[in-house]
Amino acid sequence: MQIWEWIKQPWPWYVAGPLIGLTVPLLLIMGNKSFGVSSSLRHICAACIPANIPFFKYNWRKETWNLFFVAGILVGAIIATNWLSTGEPVAVNPKLVHDLQQYKIHNYSSIVPVDLFNWPSLFTVRGFILMIGGGFLVGFGTRYAGGCTSGHAIMGLSNLQWPSLVATCCFMIGGFITANLILPVVLNM
């Protein structure tokens, strides 16, 4: 029973990190699949809205595995949230709590800040920039870069690819600039 209680707590980095890393050999041994998630967005484009664009003209059925993989992520998250969690609020560094107070962000009950990410706020300038603008940049940027955190930072670095190191550093630079300089402006809107 004690183990069960422990599983329901958030997992420390030294447990979760190595397990995430093991996804790399798991997918390779299962059938020569290089770990990554952002390509699924491209396969969805290729399958649903190719619009005669050369970049989407390929046999996406050969990458069906990736669509199963992302569907699995969604189901895994349902299981983890409903049956493997305590439902306690996210424990956040008091400094961040202090920083976010000025933007009227008080709700820590969910893994996403409910004050920012909800359906009504989708139709406000702030919500639109965060959810739609941010989402667009995630889709555009990952494909332009040729991978995301899983493809470049985990799979690419695991295979010691220096272009992936360049990409990972750029992810971090873009994130640091945006979180510290741009996000405060957006949150004030």
Place this chain on the structure above:
Amino acid sequence: METKNIITKPSIIKETNTDFEVRSLDTICINESNIQHPWWYSIKYGVAGLLFGILLVKAEVISWFRIQEMFRLQSFHMYGVIGTAVVTGIISVWLLKKFKVKTIYGEPIELHPKQFNKGQVYGGLLFGAGWALTGACPGPLYALIGTGATVIIATLLAAIAGTWVYGLLREKLPH
């Protein structure tokens, strides 16, 4: 007869390679296997995704708060997760190569080297910005919907639109 062979052979090779070339454009994550399986063989990747999804939620790496802590240097958590994941990945790939491990279907494991292009810089910076705003990279987008944050469906659709616009403008962008 001989000239005919010389002409036809390369064209066949070219044709079989084309789809792989297009598929592997601007991407790391790819199916390197040459074996064709019926679709239901892919269910096992769904199970792998399920385990990965549980990890993403339990490690809280899908939380907007954790991403903000990371970019404000207020917590070691994200660095610990990504760092240990990379080290585990490096050791795993090294072992797979050293012992020439094969897939469960007996195929040799293949990993292609990646070419550098400027997209990794420009795209990387843009994605970093999106990551800081949404608090999510593509994997977490799917996971967040699973946690019940249904509004993230809109963010996922925006990400699909972003990928589509990239495909549309690809030839005009610096690489």
